[in-house]
Amino acid sequence: MNDNINHDPVACSTHHRAIRDTMDILAGKWKIPIIGSLSFGKKRFMVLIASIDGIAAKMLSKELQELELNGLVKRTVLNTKPVTVEYELTEYGHSLRPIINEMAFWGKQHRERIMK
Amino acid sequence: MNDNINHDPVACSTHHRAIRDTMDILAGKWKIPIIGSLSFGKKRFMVLIASIDGIAAKMLSKELQELELNGLVKRTVLNTKPVTVEYELTEYGHSLRPIINEMAFWGKQHRERIMK
C-alpha cells in the first residue's frame, strides 16, 4: 500500500486557505459573542458593552472595527445630543448563521459526549 | 422601541459555550491542516510532517495529543523494527466534516467577495 501524500496540492491549499480565512474572521474571544448579540438586532456601543459579559471598551471597539472592515457589521453615527453610534449585522454578517449553527450543534453534542 | 438585552441568558450562554468549545478544539494554526491531511487516511508521524507544510515536530506531536485527548484522532504504535506510529481520524473526528465544509464554503465565497 502506498501512503498518499498527494491530494491535489492546488485544490487542497485553496480549501485550507478558505477555512483559515473563516477561522481568522471568527478568531479571538469576542467575535462570536458580538455577532451573537447583534444577531438580535441593532445596538448602541454602551448596550453592547452591557450585553457582552466581561468585554472591555477597547476590545469592543477594536473587534467592531475588524468586523466592519470585513463587511459583517454596519456602523451608523446618529446625529443625537451626545453622539450615539449604532451597530448592526449586515446581510452578509447574517450569512455566517449556518457556520455558527453547525458549531453550536457540534459543540453541544461534544460536551455531552465528554461528560459521560 | 426597547433595546432588548435579554435573550434568555441560560439558553444563550449554553449556545455560546458550545460554539467556544468547538472553536477551541479547532483553534491554532495546525488543527485544520492535520485533520485535513488525516481525512485522506491514516498516516505515520514522518509522513504527516512531510504532508503538512511548515509544521515543526514539536507542534505536530502537541497538536496530535490534544486531538487524541478530544477523541478525534486515534494513535496506534506498531511493533515494527524502528517503532512507527500511525495516526488516523476516528469516526468522531469525521463528524467535523459539516463544520469544515461550511467554513470552506463561506471562506471561498468571502475571498471572492473581498477581491472585487
Place this chain on the structure above:
DNA sequence: GTAACTGGTTTACCAGAGGAAACCGGTTTC
C-alpha cells in the same frame, strides 16, 4: 464652572501560542 455621559484612543503590561534547535532512547545498517 463642574460633573456626567457619549464613544472611543493610548499606554503599559502579561500570559500564552508558536518557532528553532538540541537532545534522547531504541533499532538497524555499515
Place this chain on the structure above:
DNA sequence: GAAACCGGTTTCCTCTGGTAAACCAGTTAC
C-alpha cells in the same frame, strides 16, 4: 563502533492576543 532513522521531548526565544486604566473631545444637566 559510527551513522542514520523513528517518534518524540526539552529548552529557549519571540511575537501576538488580551487586560486594565488613564485619557480625550463633544454635549448636556446642575
